[in-house]
Amino acid sequence: MQRIFSGIQPSGVPQLGNYLGAIRNWVNLQADHECVFCLVDMHAITVWQEPAKLREHTLTQAAILLASGIDAQRHILFNQSAVSAHARLAWIFNCVARLGWLNRMTQFKDKAGKDRENHSAGLYVYPNLMAADILAYKATRVPVGEDQKQHLELTNDIAQKFNHDYGVEFFPQVEALIPPEAARVMSLRDGTKKMSKSDPSAQSRIELTDDADTIALKIRRAKTDTGVLPEDPSGLADRPEARNLVSIYAALSGKTVQQVLDLHQGQGFGPFKAALTEVVVNEIAPIALKTSQLLQDETHLVQMLHNGAQRAQAIAEPIVAEAEKLVGFVKPL
Template identity: 45%
Template sequence: MHRVFSRSRPTPSYRRSSSFRSRQRKVIFSGIQPTGVPHLGNYLGALVNWVHLQKASQPDDQLIYSVVGLHAITLPQDPAQLRQEKRAAMATLLAIGIDPTRSILFHQDEVSEHAELAWILGCLAPLGRLNRMTTYKAKISTGKTDERLGLFSYPVLQAADILLYKATHVPVGEDQRQHLELTRDLAQAFNQQFRAETFHLPQDIITPSKRIFSLRDSSQKMSKSAADPKSRIGLTDTADEIALKIRKAITDSSHEIVWDPKDRPGVSNLLTILHACTTDPALDTSATAEFRNTSLVDFKSRVAEAVESRVAPIRSEFHRLNSDEGYIQSVSRNGAERARSIASRTLQEVKSRIGLEAI
């Protein structure tokens, strides 16, 4: 039987066909790498949407959220630090509002079926397609990363993460759309080669999100890997730390508060943060009239207050949860058991299709 690997059609947008108004049962999967406590950019750009999806879901929908440790080791890691960061990532997800009784929350590396399905899918994935992955090329182009198989093939592991639970929907940002297209194509290739509708072709969920930039270089996304810790706001930063980082945020020589991402990126980034953190729906990102007579110092103070208001409950809950080691372990263990019960059935079906079932 020859291999079939065709391009799938573009996935529809969230508003058109991924809306929660539809009553098709949804299985939603998403993951985050264990890089310790996420920063404000992670939260406003992705994690807050996990909570929104949980709130918007119906009782028969299934939400599966994972701390993806196997992805983390595509780059060198200190073992002791990785253990701490896995726990911190789990505590943060609980602190922001992920409910382990409503969503399956687990560590990917504790469910071995992920790695096994990744190998099977890797036997279908064309090298040329993986070589064109923009995220891989971007990391290699920096010269700071060796060309290793794990980094090259991690989009296949990502596909396995999604398909192992027969996900129907995946919340993605623009930088991950290419990976979801690969996931759909691998699912389609498997279904066609083995003449069975084993996998769904997962759709993207394009949810409203904010792209938050570095406080020190507004041409770069806020990132934990940035050398300057003042470039980012951690979800466990204190009120004083937040105020200091916002006060030191690089803007420009003009003191006028204007929304102009092209010519005033630093101020525009602070406006984005303010809009994302405020509870006032009337405060639009580009609505700057109310700041006409506001000094830059006072404006930054208001941004810091809004961030602290949003972060303080998360910070408090994180510290409470992180001190309860037994609870974190219980959530992780229970989540892994629930995930494994689904993953093992899917892998058994896949192995049976390809002729590797137990005899």
């Protein structure tokens, strides 16, 4: 059984795009993989996080993952900072990776923009820590979106260079698992922008802690146009908000966009939004309710993460200790 590593930043409350793009896929991958799931709090602090909020979001994220169907007994769920192997291997990889490689990373350019000089060094070397996250477990598969594919290619470059430099075949090559039909969920307020948990407007997203009434209100307020739903997908080409709502319906109902249009063609957005609300509530409201229940027992969540960290450490420690030995570090007797 192949080992998967995947992480999610606890930098806000996960939203529908996170669920359809990552979390739901994680749940499905549990059936035929050994899964290591990580709340990557060290990645989160590459940009400023309020300490109390970071802690709150880490626990909320853990509760949401459990409520969504992550099995922390059969698989591993933990927070990154609790396993020192990540930081130790990341430093080695900082010394293996080349500046030219990091300069080509488009995500840093996108996040830093014109204010590059004022961003943290941590954001710049973020891909090296990501490589350490994966290779500390010798994971061979990583579910990622298209925007992380370049970082996974860098992971393989680092593994290959480490093996070459030290004359070993120690770290494996890693395969990207990119879901072919992953839904690209856009903002409810602007169909040209991705739905994001960092958007200043909570009305732009469905959060996985939203109850049925909140979901209904957000969908009712979602931006649309004055047209009716077309009979085929080509009629959505220049209608980003309409396309977004139809795509969300399709992704959550297990239907194709064409099948959704077959059901609702000719309708205005009033009736369609009511139908969409029902589909979203049926999927998300139970997760929100279960999350709320889990958050009532913070001690249980902290203990669950601690147990996961111990199990993660049991895998990562021998691997990273051997990497340190290959580098030439003197370890305590």
